[in-house]
Amino acid sequence: MMNFDEKMDAIDLIINVLREHEKSLDELVSRLEELLSKAPAGRGAEAERPTIRALVREWKEFRERCSGAGIASFEVEDKKFRVSALKGGVLHIYEEMIPDMEIRFREREDRIVIDEVELRGREMIPAALRGRLNCGLEISVKGEEIKMPDGVSLYRMVYDLEAEKARNWLANQLKMDPKNIIHGRIQA
Amino acid sequence: MTMARRRSKLEIYLDILMLIRSGVNKPTRIMYGANLSWKPLQQILKSLVEQELIREVDARDRRDRRTTTYYVITRKGENVINYFSRARELIRMDGMVNSLILHE
Known part of the structure; x- marks a missing residue:
């Protein structure tokens, strides 16, 4: 039969081999971590x-x-x-x-009459009227009026974003x- | 061509212990006998010495006065070999008994 010392010595060896395995694994993990830390x-x-x-x-x-x-x-x-x-x-x-709108109008007594509204595309109508792009982003509006020679005024609305x-x-x-x-x- | 099964570390340790017990005690001889390369063998021998399974002996050659290192098995090393030899024997016997039962 196997005696106590033999069993203990065998277990001791097994434990030591496992410990060496653990050490090898630790080294591998450290090397891997080092490689990954250099990689990002x-x-x-x-x-x-x-x-x-x-x-x-x-x-x-x-x-x-x-x-x-x-x-x-x-x-x-x-x-x-x-x-x-x-x-x-x-x-x-x-x-x-981004919309770009021009309004042609003329003054009649105390009112204005719009002759024409010009936009580059029909898909821009909602954005131009709401002051917000179709994606939802707010755009700023600036207006400038240009007097034409025939009594017609041109109001140009310029949209921009910050x-x-x-x-x-x-x-x-x-x-x-x-x-x-x-x-x-x-x-x- | 058949591929040899990769030995576990424990098997390599036991192979080296058995080689040393059988009298193969010089590092280069152990290296050939255990089919290992130099660096892993040195690590294993160091570990076996630390675990007191073998002992390192430095002997001076009388002719050229060079120091040669050889290894001897310790009592603890003997115990380990005996334990695993018996364990292997038990497993082998168990396998034989099982195959007899299956063939009945």
């Missing part, structure tokens, strides 16, 4: 490098797809408000025209830190 910048960039661009028509869909995105940007170019957000390797883009307001609105809509929203453009 490169890894993030790699993981978030867009492979495709998606033009999203509806703001609701854009907001759902890009909620919690790593980085986003906004800009106004050629009277177009453009938002880009990078999520899941896809650069999502939403675009919407960068900081847009940034905070986007941060709220996309559930992002405003610091990660760039006033400019991110490109694929």
